[in-house]
Amino acid sequence: MSYSKHVFEFPVMPASIRLSSYTPSHGQTMTDDVHMIPRRLRRTRLIHALRRRFPVVESLWQRFPDNIFIIRCEPDGRFLIEAISPALERLIGVPDAEAAGRPIEQIVPPIYLDSVLSRYRECVANGIPLSYEETGAPEGTEPRHWLTLMVPAADTAGRVEYILGISRDITAIRHAEEVLRRSNEDLERRVAERTAALELANARLMELATRDGLTGLHNRRHFFELAERELARARRNGLQLSIVMLDLDYFKLINDSYGHAAGDHALREVAGLFALVLRETDIVGRYGGEEFAMLLPDTSREEARQVAERLRAVVAGHVVDWRGEPIHCSASLGVAHVDGGDVPTLDALLERADGALLRAKNGGRNRLVMSI
Incomplete structure (x- = not known):
């Protein structure tokens, strides 16, 4: 029988215990001096x-x-x-x-x-x-x-x-992480609130920069920007379009008879009527005073004439209520059309529509005239 023997001595009170461990070789049996413990x-x-x-x-x-x-x-x-x-x-x-x-x-x-x-x-x-x-x-x-x-x-x-x-x-670590998580959530919430407020302020600034304060339509400058883009698209793709100029008839008489507050009220109501006729893709803006400009993309000459006639009819058929008193309005319109060939400049197109508008006024008002 062959063993390799290791002896360990540990001083254990009141006396030391001597343990002998044996590692058997060739599958032989192991004995232990401390098997009685x-x-x-x-x-x-x-x-x-x-x-x-x-x-x-x-x-x-x-x-x-x-x-x-x-x-x-x-x-x-x-x-x-x-x-x-x-x-x-x-x-x-x-x-x-x-x-x-x-x-x-x-x-x-x-x-x-x-x-x-x-x-x-x-x-x-x-x-x-x-x-x-x-x-x-x-x-x-x-x-x-x-x-x-x-x-x-x-x-x-x-x-x-x-x-x-x-x-x-690690309780302190987890508590610190929880505090940090809540702080981050609070920070993210505040950042989101500030971002939303900033976006709202930016939107408000954009509205002030692009919208007419009285009617809510595009202001003159922004109308020109949008119209120039649409003209450029028409030139690139050979598209037809039309410009409509609309001017309220005898508007000075409304101001003189009822006051400027009544005139402003009438402008707001008339501007609200345009949405009943125009498409979302059409561009409409307040050109100045009681005059409005509209650009109708992808619109034929006949379609532009029909749109202008519906605009004239909806304005003439609407009665503005001013503090219990009815105010009747009418409008004169001039239309200029481009077939999609040689598209002129915006100024030239507006000049043609304005000339047609002048002829409508000189012809008795509450009517439309198509530019030649």
Whole structure:
């Protein structure tokens, strides 16, 4: 019978225990000088003896701020406490001497037991270190956040006999993260509110820059910008379009008879009538005073004439109510059309429409004239 023999001596009060372990070769039987010592007592004393034998180990064990635990993994699947550090003793309120050798079920609160056993079994099954985060605390205390690392220790046959675990309290970190998360959410909310307010202010500024303050239509400058773009598109693609100039008849008489407030009211109501006739793609703006300009893209000469006639009719048929008094309006219109060939400049096209408008006024008003 051939053995390789290792002798370990640990001074354990009141006397030292001498253990001899034998590693058999060629499948021979192993004997143990300490087989008479109860297994729980022998292993626990070995852990304690290691701490006594090496002062640095004892110092680390006593001063280590994180919770350290050693779990013995029995062949039948049970998990017994081998040792717990002073930090863990203070946390659970159970001395190491009382905890050692007890089943884990007697120490861990029932509410956390299934989760703890599941982690132990996973560590034993995989045989590799396991790191995870958990929440828990002794019964009657506020739950805390823990970051736990478990390292399995296997025998020569590969069976995991022990689990060394270290648990660090990361509650302060998680609380700080929660505070930071809420602060970020609050900041994002305030940024979103400020952004929305800024967008609203920008939209308001854009409206002030592009809209007529009285009627809400495009102002003269913006109408010219949009009309130039549409003319450029017509030139590129050979498209036809029309320009309509509309002027309210005898508008000065309305101001003189009812006052400028009544005149403004009449302008607003008449401007609102245009939406009953024009398309969304048509461009309409207040050209100046009681005069309006409209650009009708992709519109034939006959279609432009029909649109202008409907505009004249809707204005003539509407009665403006001013503080209980009816105000009757009418409009004169001039139309200029381009077939899609040589598209003139906007100024030239407006001049043609304005000339037709002048002829409509001179012809008796409340009528439309097509430019030649």
